[in-house]
Amino acid sequence: MEVISDNLQHCNVSAGQDCVNDAGCREEESCKLESLKPPATLTDLIEGLHKIFAHDNVNVELVQSYMSLYKSNYKEWKKYAKPDIHRYTRNLIDAGNGKFNLMLLCWNEGQGSSIHSHSDAHCFLKVLDGCVQEQMYDWPAESEGECQMNVGRVTRVEKNTVAYINDDLGLHRIENPSNSDPAVTLHLYSPPFSECQTFDEKTGHRIECKVTFWSKFGHRTPFGKSGAACCSTPENN
Ligand SMILES: [Fe+2]
Numbered sequence: 001m002e003v004i005s006d007n008l009q010h011c012n013v014s015a016g017q018d019c020v021n022d023a024g025c026r027e028e029e030s031c032k033l034e035s036l037k038p039p040a041t042l043t044d045l046i047e048g049l050h051k052i053f054a055h056d057n058v059n060v061e062l063v064q065s066y067m068s069l070y071k072s073n074y075k076e077w078k079k080y081a082k083p084d085i086h087r088y089t090r091n092l093i094d095a096g097n098g099k100f101n102l103m104l105l106c107w108n109e110g111q112g113s114s115i116h117s118h119s120d121a122h123c124f125l126k127v128l129d130g131c132v133q134e135q136m137y138d139w140p141a142e143s144e145g146e147c148q149m150n151v152g153r154v155t156r157v158e159k160n161t162v163a164y165i166n167d168d169l170g171l172h173r174i175e176n177p178s179n180s181d182p183a184v185t186l187h188l189y190s191p192p193f194s195e196c197q198t199f200d201e202k203t204g205h206r207i208e209c210k211v212t213f214w215s216k217f218g219h220r221t222p223f224g225k226s227g228a229a230c231c232s233t234p235e236n237n
Pocket of ligand 1: 116174
């Protein structure tokens, strides 16, 4: 996984030549936040993300800053918001031309994920409604056998702010800490992945788990066809 921390990615052409990416943008221009139209709507946000991810590398700061600019508007994302009373749901919004998955997660009161990894992908999490709590964990040492996992920081992610994690930063668990209000989050994973690992906090034991979608593009995923059925652990993000 390559992470670029500055706001300008590199273009492999000679000086003076235009470097045009798949989105039809000059590569240097599309890699600066100032060159992107601030996303006034969710549609704008998706369009801008396609431009950003037309590049091979992922500029974490740029994506995080760009996603922060979108101000959550319920009317724009309500068609994807399909909660379930038993567990949180993952609802695919856009498949990002194979470069990323953008999805909306619905968390009823008190619902949370397992402790999980992210399959060597970038994970961006923006809160659209309510707030969520992120509990970090260290990776368990495989040589130590069963052992209580080390707990890291706890962060509340508030509405419209964007959190980021990848496997180099550790593991986490997300939950809606409220017992009175639901929460909705927008997640971007690049590259997309369909499996991750979940962990038992008391033992550090890990299992592989398929990650699935409760709905795709606003439509409930047919049970048993597109992976609506999950493995024995909850769906993870
Ligand atoms: Fe996650």
